[in-house]
Amino acid sequence: MAADAPTAAPKQKGFLGWVEKTGNKLPDPVFIFFYLIGALIVISLICWALGVSATHPTLVGEDGNPVVISAVALLSGDNIRRLWVEMPETFTHFHPLGYVLVVMLGAGVAERSGLFASAMRAAVRNAPKFLLTPVVALVAMIGNHAADAGYVVLIPLAGVLFAAAGRHPLAGIAAAFAGVSGGFSANIAPGQLDALLFGITEAAVEGSSLDPNWIANIAGNTYFIQGMTILFLPIIWFVTDVMIEPRLGKYQGGGDAAKTLGDEDKPLTADQKKGLGRAGLAVLGVIVLWLIFTFAPTTPLIDETACPAAVAAAGDCNPISNWNPFFSSLVAAFFILFLAAGWAYGAAAGTIRNHRDLVEMMADAMKDLGYYLVLAFAAAHFVAMFNWSNLGLISAVHGANAIQSTGLPLPILLVLIVLFTGLINLFVGSASAKWALLAPVLVPMLMLLGISPEGATAAYRVGDSATNIITPLMVYFPLILIFCQRWQKDFGLGSLTAMMLPYSVWLMIGGIALTFFWVWVGWPLGPGADMTYTLPTVTP
Known part of the structure; x- marks a missing residue:
């Protein structure tokens, strides 16, 4: 898709200008982790020398007394x-690495075969005019599974469709951008992002030793993201139709979008329509296959021995x-x-x-993850x-005790x-980088306060989504x-930020x-995933 070089973007002023200047001065997230490792080494030495410690909230020693954990110097032999x-x-062994690589092997085929792009085009092209905004927003949120395709295909297509309907094309772009990026974590089913985030969450739980039996469930936020x-x-519908489009005024025509949009606005061919039908049958087949694995007589995906019915009835285990x-x-x-589906x-x-x-498509998907592999190497060691x-668990214990002493309600x-x-999202755009930085402290701290790892992940996702669309540091902002x-x-640039700020x-x-x-309300966040959590007592 060819595009003319953009005109020079004006510099931001005020708070957003400060965000832009400050964020541009930050090093690459890979080096942020390396710098943090250096700082961590120094801090660990200081805390070791000062004898910083905390009582482990779940580990009990052979003498029946709680185990005391002390800071360890990272420069020890x-x-x-x-x-x-x-x-x-x-x-x-960094959990997110395996999860993301496996999912992306399949998602790369679905994206490169054209499945994601065709599915989004088919979904929005035939939408009734009065439902154009909500259809674009919904497809945009679901299109998060398509990664780059959501930005590269759907957003420019939304502008074309709005113009064809006699509406302002920038309103269409705004609605699609708000759905793809502002609704980054919203969806109807888990996907690549869930594999990434829950891999980091699992690493945080494992490192804290608070619950050795906790297992990451990438469907653990399904109900919440729905x-x-x-x-x-x-x-998004309200903000687009009531706040943004009236301010834009009536579109007077002009621009060179028709010359540069390429294939995004072309109707689907007969083969592409046939492909979507075949993909739908493939999806149905995989779902049926997993239902068989789950509910067949041998139940290979259900472990009846983990919590037998008799033991569960006595309340000694969780079914x-x-x-x-x-x-x-x-x-x-x-x-x-x-x-x-992609095949x-x-x-x-x-x-x-x-x-x-x-x-070749699977190999290309792995090539696109080259930067992520470098980031994962740095994050894994941090x-x-x-x-x-x-220090993570010690910080979590003291942080939890400090919060409990304030009487601050958990919802607050x-x-x-x-x-x-x-706020952090304004400066560090990578979702994996932010969560790798925050999870080692936030996840165990919230577990100590009665919030599950799934609950901590859900709270992070809300904050990570909303400010994506107003930071110039987001990688797709220039596009x-x-x-x-x-x-x-x-x-x-200022016009785009101002347009997206209400969203x-x-x-x-x-x-x-x-x-x-x-x-x-206390609703579950996903199948087998409650918001609340009770720490188990374990013996080392």
Whole structure:
């Protein structure tokens, strides 16, 4: 897709100008982790010398007394040896790495075969004019599974569709951008982002040693992200039709969008329509296959021995533990789902001619993860060394005690975490980088306060979404500016930020209200995932 070079963007002023200048001065997230490792080494030495410690909230020694955990110097002989000897293991055993690589092997095929792009085009092209805004917003939120395709295909297409309907194309771009990026965590089903975030959450729980039996369930936020979708859809609809489009005024024509949009506005071919049908059958087949694995007589994905009925009736175990194999299989399920659907689409649409094309698409997906691998290497060692020093758990224990002493209600605490995450998001755009920084302290601290790891992850997701669309440091921000300038040449960086700010404010308010309500009502966040949590007592 060719595009003319954008006009020079005006400099921001005020708070957003400060955000832009400050954020541009920050180093790459990879080096942020390396600098933090250096700082962590110094802090661990100071805390070790001062004898900083905390009582472990769950571990009980052989004498029946709680175990005391002390700060460990990262320059000790054991930790130096551990760093160099276990470096390959530290990297390859970083939970998010395996989860993301497996899911992306399938998602890469679905994206490169054209499945995601065709599905989004088919969904929005035939939408009735009066439902154009909500359809664009809904497809945009679901399109988060498509990664780049949501930005590259749907957002410019939304501008074309709005113009064809006699509406302002920038309003269409704004609605799609708000859905894809402002509703970044909202969806109707888990996907790549869930694999990424819950991998980091699992690493945080494992490092804290608070609950050795906790297993990551990438469906653990399913109900919550569905609630986000239901809530965010009318918010984006309202902001677009009532606040943004009236300010833009009537579109007078002009711009060179028609010359640069390429294939995004072309109707689907017969082969592409056939491919979508085949992909739908493939998705249905994978779902049926997993139902057989789960409910067949041998129940390979249900472990009846984990919590037998008689033991469960006595209240000595949680029956949901029987489903742990099913929850753990969901990463593989999404890999097979995306792979089968992408292959079925590509074979019918002509984008996959043989098995070599399929392998090439999977290889290309791995190439696109090159930067993520470098980031994961740095993040894995930061998280591991944070755990070796015991500073994460010590900070969590003292932080939890401080919060308890204030009497701050848990819903208010989660709201503050949402706001804090939204602020950090203005400066660090990578979702994995932010959560890798925050999770080692936030997850165990909230576990100590009675909030589950799934609850901590859900609160993070709300804050991570809302401010994506107003920070110039978001990687797709310049691309969205180019899309806007196709329709309005003098549309600058400040114009884009001002247009998206109402979405950011209302999505943040809605997300905070949803988080508060979810805690208050006590609904589960996903299958087998409650908001509340009770620490187990374990013996080392």
